[in-house]
Every structure is written in structure tokens, then in C-alpha cells.
Amino acid sequence: MSTPYQYNTLAAAVIGLRERGYELDMLELIKKNGPEDFTIVEVHHFEGIINPSDNSILYAIESKTGEKGIVVDTNGINAETNKTELLGKIRVVTPAENNSDV
Numbered sequence: 001m002s003t004p005y006q007y008n009t010l011a012a013a014v015i016g017l018r019e020r021g022y023e024l025d026m027l028e029l030i031k032k033n034g035p036e037d038f039t040i041v042e043v044h045h046f047e048g049i050i051n052p053s054d055n056s057i058l059y060a061i062e063s064k065t066g067e068k069g070i071v072v073d074t075n076g077i078n079a080e081t082n083k084t085e086l087l088g089k090i091r092v093v094t095p096a097e098n099n100s101d102v
Helices: 010-019 027-033 081-087
Strands: 038-046 056-063 068-074
Touching: 010 038, 010 056, 010 068, 027 038, 027 056, 027 068, 027 081, 068 081
Parallel strands: none
Antiparallel strands: 038 056, 056 068
């Protein structure tokens, strides 16, 4: 998935997304309401600085009711399998479908 927003670090991505209205921690809402009520609109991948296996993925997510937030998932040794499986059930929009204000 391609996005016009590019970030060099996870921290910069979190700040950038929060400035654009993605302020909620979406994980609990997804668990409560089910993944079918949400859409992933951006995905950002980051490699660990010290250890490249410490990868993380930042998801920008929107709900059907207009709530916007983020979820950070790890790929390394600390990966949370349940979180990864839950995120895998959420529909990902293509750049053509994403009508975000660039």
C-alpha cells in the first residue's frame, strides 16, 4: 500500500498521524466492535535501529462511524500474535479508494 505520507521514524509517524486526527488507540475499539467495522487507510513499516529484526508496523485506522486512530504492531521477538491476527482481518483500502486530504 502506498501513501503520500512518508515518515523516517515510528515517533514521527505517530506525531504526524495525530496531527491529522488519528488520536485514538484503536485496538480496544476493534476488539469490542469487531474488525468488520474498521478500515486500514495507511500502513507504515519501520526497522529497528539497533536490531533490524525489531520491526514495527503502524496502522492508521478509521471506523465506519468516523473515529480515527492508530495501532502499532511489532514483527520482532516481541510480536503479539493475537494483535497481528486481528489486524489481518481488517479491510485495507487501496490508494485509489483512500480519499484522504493530502
